[in-house]
Amino acid sequence: MSLEFSLNTLGAMLKVLPVTLSLTALSFAASLVLAIAIAVIDYFRVPVLRQVCAVYVSFFRGTPLIPQLFLLYFGIPTFIASLRDIPAFTVCVAGLTLNSAAYMKEVVRGSLLSVSEGQKEAALAHGMTPVQTMFRIVLPQATRVAVPSLFNNLVDIVKGTSMAFTIGVIEITATASLRASVTFNYFEAYMVLMLLYWVIILILERLEAVVEKRLAVGYNR
């Protein structure tokens, strides 16, 4: 065990930690928006779009993340030349977004359905439009229901960002494996890497507890 190597590796990883974190944040935000959009399309039974979304969801849930990233990064630009110059980071955000939105859509849909029919009827029966009902009554309540599962999706995205190195994004996993293969200190490199992921996720879990507590206001006696 080399403590010096471990500390050096940790230092190098912390330098690229912003890459991992921004991949996570951007992918999560984008997939949340996409998931809500698909769930709302589903909820209002918008013709055509609904079927298109269903195929997309099924396809991205039915295939692994790495081939999805490869298809986006290497495959598609062979047909569309203008996509060739898009940086790997951006493609990675797109891949993670498409992948996790396919899962999050189910979470969002379930949470929308968890809001009682009666409350929606009450909103309509007092002259609110379906869109107002959605944004002012349904979504706020659905958020509370969705939050625990969405944090699971967020954790999956954090771990999913480790796939970014396969298309050449230098984030923490890439840094660890580069250093390990140069010095053969595999144990230290991957142990430090895993501990770093663990700490990130522990912090997210604390955050979740805080968010859930704030959202619970009014729902408990």
Add this chain to the structure above:
Amino acid sequence: MKNVSQSGIIDRQRGRQMIKIQNLHKHFGSLEVLKGIDLEIEKGEVVAVIGSSGTGKSTLLRCMNYLETPDEGRITIGEITVTAGKASKKEIHELRKHSAMIFQNFNLFSNKDVLHNVMEPLISAKKMKKDEAERIAVQYLEKVGMAKKLTQYPVTLSGGQQQRVAIARSMATEPNVLLFDEPTSALDPEWVQEVLEVIRKLARAHFTMIIVTHEMQFAKEVADRVIFMDGGRIVEEGPAKEVLENPKEERTREFLKISGRKSADGESVVIKKSRNFKDMLPMFIEAGLEFKPDDPDPEGLLVCFEMLDKESGRRIGGGSLAKAYGEFLIRSVAVEEAYQGKGLGKKLLEYMIGEAKEWDAKRLLLTAKVPGFYKKLGFEVIPREDAPPISDCTSCPRFHNGCDSEIMRLEL
């Protein structure tokens, strides 16, 4: 039809047609639920809709605000008319703004506190500014006695309180008509009365209302007109008293007979403890006790007992327990005339004696005009000189209920 009102403006507007329903039909799959409903309602009219369950009462109300889409017919509320099959989204939205519905299960918005439940439709549907919406919301919450709970969330409220907030929410939008779908059916018996009382107040103020209800007594009391529905049709309609007391149709008679069968006995009442002596005063006065409507609570009042009819939630009797001058006193026991002779008085008194024991009472005193009833429960008449100097009566300073009553005692 009642035509008394404090406000001349309302009177002038009354009698104008507010709602017109023509030939309304509704199917669910192959089930024909509404088979051609025709109905006209005037401004300020209170209409009760009665009938067995499954006859389409809720569906009728829900078609009026397009929570269900009717197959055929025309609905007019105020100045807007919507024809089934030809209604645009905009027309439906417009129609909905002309009514407001009070549901069996209240359906308050659980992400909003009391104040914001009432403000929400004002802000989103009526496009009011926040401060104006708040002012109006508070004003209507005051009318239903919920203005003290503005920041509470629905889960923290009793069913009765939730329903009162729901009524305030509906009233605040100032709709042309209030649609009540069995507003007390989901309530525990002890909360029914407070909700009915709010609706009674609305009836007195001549809000236009359609009330689907199983409370026949209540319907008789507040409705101008009663509609009896059966099998998706209006079978009989007319002035409330006429339909409920002298129905013309055989089916109406049959229905009323069945729904009246469950009359009160020991099993069908509950006793609720409270401190609402003031609320019970009218009942005591009605029962012949010597009170005036603005009398203060009895001296040393510990607890009131309200006897409620389980079915309707109506207060049909009550009494109170007080402690003054070191003595425990049972005061003002009464049971409504229609409910007498069923052992309810005995049930009430036994309950009160039990409660007195809980307070560690060694003996109980009361006054009675008919001592025989209390003697059966173990009370004995004692001389006035032995009684404590407390008075129910304004004319003489004695513990009595009218000068011709006996003072009685029970050792516990």
